Amino acid sequence: MQKKNSIKLIDENDLRTDGRKINEIRPTRIELGFIDNPDGSAFLEQGKNKILAAVYGPRELHPKHLALSDRALLRCRYNMAPFSTKERKSPAPSRRETEISKVIKSALEPAIFSEKFPRTVIDLYIVILSSDGGTRCAGINAASLALAEAGIPMRDLVVACAAGKVDGQIILDLNGIEDNIGDADVPVAFMPRTNEITLLQMDGMLSREEFEKTLKLAMEGGNQIYNIQKDALKSRYQTSEKEEEE
Amino acid sequence: MDRGLKLSLMIEKRQLVIPGDLLAEGAFNPGNNTYRDGEKIYAAKVGLANYVGKNIYVVALNGRYMPRPGDFVIGTIMEVRLSNWNVDINSPYIAVLFASEVLERSYNPRKDEMSRIFDRGDLVLAKIISHEVNRDPILTVREPGLGRVSSGQLIRITPAKTPRLIGRKGSMISIIKKASGANITVGQNGLVLINGKTLESENLAISAIRKVEEESHTQGLTDRMNDFIKKRLRSE
Numbered sequence A: 001m002q003k004k005n006s007i008k009l010i011d012e013n014d015l016r017t018d019g020r021k022i023n024e025i026r027p028t029r030i031e032l033g034f035i036d037n038p039d040g041s042a043f044l045e046q047g048k049n050k051i052l053a054a055v056y057g058p059r060e061l062h063p064k065h066l067a068l069s070d071r072a073l074l075r076c077r078y079n080m081a082p083f084s085t086k087e088r089k090s091p092a093p094s095r096r097e098t099e100i101s102k103v104i105k106s107a108l109e110p111a112i113f114s115e116k117f118p119r120t121v122i123d124l125y126i127v128i129l130s131s132d133g134g135t136r137c138a139g140i141n142a143a144s145l146a147l148a149e150a151g152i153p154m155r156d157l158v159v160a161c162a163a164g165k166v167d168g169q170i171i172l173d174l175n176g177i178e179d180n181i182g183d184a185d186v187p188v189a190f191m192p193r194t195n196e197i198t199l200l201q202m203d204g205m206l207s208r209e210e211f212e213k214t215l216k217l218a219m220e221g222g223n224q225i226y227n228i229q230k231d232a233l234k235s236r237y238q239t240s241e242k243e244e245e246e
Numbered sequence B: 001m002d003r004g005l006k007l008s009l010m011i012e013k014r015q016l017v018i019p020g021d022l023l024a025e026g027a028f029n030p031g032n033n034t035y036r037d038g039e040k041i042y043a044a045k046v047g048l049a050n051y052v053g054k055n056i057y058v059v060a061l062n063g064r065y066m067p068r069p070g071d072f073v074i075g076t077i078m079e080v081r082l083s084n085w086n087v088d089i090n091s092p093y094i095a096v097l098f099a100s101e102v103l104e105r106s107y108n109p110r111k112d113e114m115s116r117i118f119d120r121g122d123l124v125l126a127k128i129i130s131h132e133v134n135r136d137p138i139l140t141v142r143e144p145g146l147g148r149v150s151s152g153q154l155i156r157i158t159p160a161k162t163p164r165l166i167g168r169k170g171s172m173i174s175i176i177k178k179a180s181g182a183n184i185t186v187g188q189n190g191l192v193l194i195n196g197k198t199l200e201s202e203n204l205a206i207s208a209i210r211k212v213e214e215e216s217h218t219q220g221l222t223d224r225m226n227d228f229i230k231k232r233l234r235s236e
Helices: A095-111 A135-149 A175-181 A208-245 B158-166 B167-180 B199-214 B221-235
Strands: A028-032 A040-046 A050-060 A074-078 A120-130 A161-165 A168-171 A186-190 A194-198 B016-019 B022-025 B036-037 B040-043 B048-051 B057-062 B074-079 B084-088 B094-099 B124-128 B138-140 B148-149 B151-156 B181-186 B192-193
Touching: A028 A208, A040 A135, A050 A135, A074 A095, A074 A135, A074 B094, A074 B151, A095 A120, A095 A186, A095 A194, A120 A135, A135 A186, A135 A208, A161 A175, A161 B192, A168 A208, A186 A208, A208 B016, B016 B158, B022 B057, B036 B057, B057 B158, B074 B094, B074 B192, B094 B124, B148 B221, B151 B199, B158 B167, B158 B199, B167 B181, B167 B199, B167 B221, B192 B199, B199 B221
Parallel strands: A074 A120, B094 B138
Antiparallel strands: A028 A040, A040 A050, A050 A120, A161 A168, A161 A186, A186 A194, B016 B048, B022 B040, B036 B040, B048 B057, B074 B084, B074 B124, B084 B094, B124 B138, B124 B148, B151 B192, B181 B192
């Protein structure tokens, strides 16, 4: 939807509303093992986004008729806390949350060796505590790490990042206002080793060339986030070793 | 496919790897927690990569217990049924213990009352006899030392770390047993039973086990455990 408005999202110095350049991702920090009960959990901050991912499983599935005879079922629930946005978000699952739950599940499934656990379920919960654009991507980034921490066998991590068009320019990692009044938003998720894309959506309008440029930029952003994911995983298990040496 | 020409190992022993990390290329065997894609072998879990000859594997740092025939496990009776019990073995799958795998003679539904043999909530030390595809794992207690557990403290560790707790040929667990004087039974499913003459001996064993669990991925753990136990015994 194109809106004619007077808000400039990119100024004369090519800086965005939060001071970023057009090809910069938001500062991202990930903490693993954030919650004790789940088998794996991750807390991710990306700009003003604050997201929690928790994984239980593989575990027994009730009701039994939902079970798959040859592999584990991945059940994903993406849900925004009522206080995550300025306007209160009703706690009931919205159509948007139901759709995002489904696309996140499809984005992570190809990476999981679910054939190793027939008739079980892997429960993935993604809770948005603070929302500022690009939460489905951030949710996928947190979920990948929660799954890896839970010891679920995976072919690769899954990384996600969005790019889009705002004020006529292709930019990386749209924040809330850029997503709302920009021209297009393209979230992308992929497995970094093979570059196989597992989620690709588009909101808005782009020409063929613009789309290809946007997709390429989103994947570059994804690779930057992949490095942050790797560091988070490795530092979780290397701290004890460093403490011993000191 | 000619796999013999190029053989390269990308990792050092006990290197920390994550899913998707390249471990080796060529005619190696993809072992535990690894997978092959074309010529290359990759890690499937977060853990320590290692190799023995041509076998490449990853010792996972986390993960639920997957039942394997031959494993000794400690389980909790969940349900008493007509001729079997359902047992929680800390796994995604619930195990089954048939009456025929408990009693020396054949089961008689009129004479043998199931809940008097094992009741709901009882702890049992059992062995897994089989775990076939699309069937629940089957247990037996018809071996010396198996059966109902009646005393001691039970703790839970990450199942992936039980090999480290046991150690090569039982070396690590013997250090803890000797130092604490407690009887320790390690279930492969992550449950550990400690039976000591005094509460202090049991608690010493428990802190030692927790330390192994936390530092299982580090080097020189055996020496540090010896130091740790010496310090604890001195302070008592």
